[in-house]
Amino acid sequence: MFRPGLFDGQVAIVTGGGTGIGLATARELTALGARVVIASRSREKVDAGLAALGLPADRAAGRTCDIREAEQCDALVDAAKEAFGRVDVLVNNAGGQFPSPAEHLSSRGFEAVVRNNLSGTFHMTRAAATRAMIPARRGRVVNVIADIARGFPGMVHTGAARAGVENLTKTLAVEWAAHHVQVNAVAPGTIVSSGTAQYGDALLEAARRATPAKRLGTPEEVARVIVFLASDLADYVTGSTYYIDGGSSLWGDIWGIDDHAGPRPGP
Numbered sequence: 001m002f003r004p005g006l007f008d009g010q011v012a013i014v015t016g017g018g019t020g021i022g023l024a025t026a027r028e029l030t031a032l033g034a035r036v037v038i039a040s041r042s043r044e045k046v047d048a049g050l051a052a053l054g055l056p057a058d059r060a061a062g063r064t065c066d067i068r069e070a071e072q073c074d075a076l077v078d079a080a081k082e083a084f085g086r087v088d089v090l091v092n093n094a095g096g097q098f099p100s101p102a103e104h105l106s107s108r109g110f111e112a113v114v115r116n117n118l119s120g121t122f123h124m125t126r127a128a129a130t131r132a133m134i135p136a137r138r139g140r141v142v143n144v145i146a147d148i149a150r151g152f153p154g155m156v157h158t159g160a161a162r163a164g165v166e167n168l169t170k171t172l173a174v175e176w177a178a179h180h181v182q183v184n185a186v187a188p189g190t191i192v193s194s195g196t197a198q199y200g201d202a203l204l205e206a207a208r209r210a211t212p213a214k215r216l217g218t219p220e221e222v223a224r225v226i227v228f229l230a231s232d233l234a235d236y237v238t239g240s241t242y243y244i245d246g247g248s249s250l251w252g253d254i255w256g257i258d259d260h261a262g263p264r265p266g267p
Contacts, residue, residue, distance in 0.1 A: 002224075006231055007034035011084040013076065014038050015067060015094035015124060018045030020193035021144060021226075022093040023052060024219035028227045029089070030055060037080040039065040040094065067094050067120030073127040080132075087132035089230045092121045092165075093144045097158035099199060110157045117161035122168060129172075129181055139181040140230045143169050144222075147189045147245045153255035162187075166241055173239030182238040184229045189245025190254075191217040206254045213246030 012029050016022040017038025026036045030053060038049045039062070046062035053060050061083050065076040080087050095117040100109065125141055133139025145162040146152065152159025166185055173183040190196060190207035208216055222244050228234055229242070243249050 001233060002028075002032055002227065002231075004032070006032040006233075007089075010034050010088040011080060011086050012036045012089035012091065012230065013080050013087055013128065014091040015065065016040060016144075017091075017093065018042070018047075018049030018062070020093075021188065021191065021219045021222045022091070023049050024223035025091055025093065025226050026053060026060070028220075028223045029230070030059060032227065032231075034089070035059050035061075035084045037061045037063060037076070037083065039063050039067075039076055041066050065094075067124050068115050070123040070127070073120075073123040074131065076124075077127045077131045086136065087128055088136075088138065089140045089142075090125065090128040090133075091142050091144070091226055091230065092124055094120060094124075095144070095158075095161075097155055099154050099203065100157070101154065102156040105157060110160075113157035114161045114164075117158055118164040118168075121165050125168070125172065125183075129176060129179075133181045134176070134179045137180050139176075139179075140234075141169075141172070141181065141183040142226045142229045143183070143185040144226070145185050145187050145241065147187050147243065147249050149187070149243065149249035150253075153253075169241065170239045177238060182229075182234070184234070184237060184239065185241040186222060186225050186229070187241050187243045187245065187249070188222045189217055189243070189248045191219060191222060193219050203254065207248070210252030210254050211246040211248040212251055215246065217244060217246060 012034045014022050014026045017026045018040045040046050050062045065072045097113050145165050148162050169183050169185045
C-alpha cells in the first residue's frame with residue numbers, strides 16, 4: 001500500500017519532528033519520497049532529528065519554532081516554501097503535558113498546556129493553510145491528539161486542549177473541503193517514547209494493564225496511520241479521528257477512583 005514514491009514531489013512540515021512520533025513520521029515520509037521540514041522549540045532536538053534522518057539538505061531541513069507564537073508559525077511555513085517551493089502536508093505533533101490531579105493543577109499550568117496544545121495547533125494549521133494549501137487548492141493536515149474518548153483523568157489540561165483540537169479538526173474539515181484541504185486527527189494511546197518517559201514506570205505499567213492488547217504502542221505504529229491520512233490513499237477521509245491505542249479507549253482505566261471519601265455530608 002505504501003508504494004515507493006508515494007510522496008514524490010511533496011513537502012511536509014512535521015512539528016515536534018526531532019523525537020518520538022514526529023521523528024518516526026518524518027522518517028516514514030522521507031522513505032516514501034517526501035521532502036520534510038522538522039520543527040521544534042529546541043535547536044538541539046532539531047539538530048538531533050536531522051542527524052537521525054541522515055538526509056542531504058535538499059531532502060530534509062529543520063527550524064526552531066514556538067507554535068504558541070503565531071508569527072513563528074507563519075515564518076516556519078514561509079521557510080519551508082523558500083527551501084522546497086511548497087507545503088503539501090502538515091503534521092501537528094508538537095505539544096506537551098504533565099500528570100497532575102485537577103485539584104493540584106495551577107491556573108498557570110492549565111493555561112500553558114492549553115496554549116501550547118490547542119492554540120499552537122490552530123496557529124500552525126492556519127499558517128500552513130492560508131500561506132500554502134488553500135492557494136494551491138490541495139493539502140493534508142494531521143493533528144496528533146490523545147486518547148480522550150472517555151475524558152482524561154489525571155491530565156485535565158491536555159484532555160481539554162486535545163478535545164478542542166478534535167473539534168477544530170472537524171470544523172476545519174468542513175470549512176476547507178472546498179479548497180481540497182483534508183484535516184484529520186490521530187489519537188495515540190500510551191506510546192513508549194521520549195514524551196512518556198516523564199510518567200514513570202508505575203504509570204506506564206498501569207497503562208499496559210489497562211490496554212486490551214496488553215502492551216504499549218510504538219512511535220512507528222502511530223506514524224504509519226499519520227502517513228496514511230497524509231497520503232492520496234485517504235482521499236475521501238476528512239474530519240475523522242483514528243484511535244491508535246490497542247483498545248484502551250474501549251476498556252480499562254489507568255486512573256483509579258479512591259473509596260475513602262466517606263458518606264456524603266448532609267445539607
